[in-house]
Amino acid sequence: MADWADDDDNVDVTTELDDYLPEAYEEGPDDKGIKTLVSFRIQDGQKQKVIRKVKVVTKKKKVSKRIQERLAWKKFGLAEDAPPGPEEETTIVSRDDVHIENPGDENKAQKREEDEMIKRLRSGALNRKKREEFAAKESTILGSEGMGQGLRTGTALSQMADAPSSLAAAGGPGGKYVPMHLRGGDAAASMSRFEEEDQTTLRVTNISEDTTEDDLRDLFQPFGRIQRVYLARDRETQISRGFAYISFHYRDDAQRAMDKLNGFGYDHLILKVEWAKPSTRDDAGTQSVMKAGIVSGYGGALPQNMG
């Protein structure tokens, strides 16, 4: 009898039935214009059903006869065996929406980096020495911005003063790391306070369907520099769901925007602007730990006294 070790590992044990794949089919388009494409494939020895939902938008365009003829061309070369239409391997639609940005913002990139430092500083990811160095630098930066920013300086510095305490909360006595579940209630409380103070995101509701992210950007830009605008859209139809999140760089800017724009009539609707709430407290707690410092690939916290 042959030894099992002599068996060829690559012996083909698949029967015809195992190779069988159902035919690909399409459904729809339904009333929302969504077409469902279902195909089957074998990958890594497993049969997989691939469901792709595609929104069908009909646009009529007159094209020259030549272009029409070229649409019927057969594929060749490395693409010879590919089915009609774009292949997943070679063609992807970018997930990111790309804008034509104003290059004037580019000069602010340096500043953005400094802001980033301030943020990290606040969350206690830097060691004391760096923090002190940076505090000096920050006060000069903020000081040089002129009188109008005086208030901001105050906030930034007062938050910096808070930073060591929240650092201590995350690190426990003597800078030693204490896991989340071993920390006292105090720590958790300070964490949530910290979270609230750090809040620069506004939730805007009652937005009309036609409003785009750019419109919102235009609307909120005057109050201060915006980090991110997120407009909730229907996953399938890409139609606005009527609410959005606007993240500012500074809480003061957000506050002013909220004061001014809450109840503001925009595009036949009245906007409601409020602070964005984290979905659940628990969640927020974990997130702030994640944000607060260096974490391992599994989301667990690593020693925070590096640096």
Added chain:
Amino acid sequence: MRPLILKGHTRPLTTVKYNTEGDLLFSCSKDSQPTLWRSSNGERIGTYTENGHRGTVWHLDVTVDSKYLVTGGADMTAKVWDVESGKKIFDFPHTGPVRHVEFSEGSQMFVTVSDPFRGSPACISVYEFDPNAEQPEGPKYMWEVNGLEQGKKLSKATWMPLNKNLLSADEFGVMRLHEVESGRVIREVHEHTKRINAISWNKEKYLFMTGSADCNAILWDAAELKPLKTYATERPVNAVGISPIKEHVFVAGGQDAMSVTTTSSRVGKFETKIFHMVFADAFGSIKGHFGPINTLAVHPEGTGFTSGSEDGYVRVHEFDPSYFEMHSELDDLSALQTM
């Protein structure tokens, strides 16, 4: 806009080009697989790989009727392909790597630029293009560039309007206007100070743009060969384009591939900048690549543009409606001036 990302190449892109109508997009890279794409949906139609190039494909061009493609590669050949079937028709051996290939107006001739190699100098060759010929014929005219030092490279050669002259560009930023037949230098222009990486014509072929490693792009009047505008950037310019519908020009580039790993993508400035053609004022930038942009092509209808980068990706951008509605004070001003 959400650009289409084309992942057909495994090495840095060298050239992307639209056909006359803009429905087809050709790309070539250092991976020896010139590829044909449908520009509307990013579908890969085919690759020109059967008995194809070995090594880098530096440049390509397509005939005005979109029937034939010519590619030039580092394997010291230029090859002519049938666009639809992907079959190779001819091989044209050269004395060095082929840097640039370009069909004349009307596509009855094409010009190639080859690098110096093993003692043979940089050369410009002009071929008659007859796709139905039995045998590929040797170059009709072939000459070295007078004034270029032995062993130095040319980067581009382009047909002037009505194929009257050829314009060559070299690695020192010098441009020379030549007689097509003899290569006699009619004029020499020293406007750039470093290698000229790109030459791009406007639709009507009375203006062209050059982009150079000296970080400038220049707009030229083709009839007088006179610089009209300079668009200054902070990075070497690898690619330029002129919008056929608006007074906009596109300038792209980035640091040398050599120094990329040591800098962040922001410092590298890997974005495409849009300048107002007349006021030379950069009003927009489009990001996305994470390596220097090597090549750029503006859609012949001005509805978008495509860029190919050192990072191996081609990004096909189709402008949002807001781009077409975009109305700057500058436009008002220029309208006023033409009144």
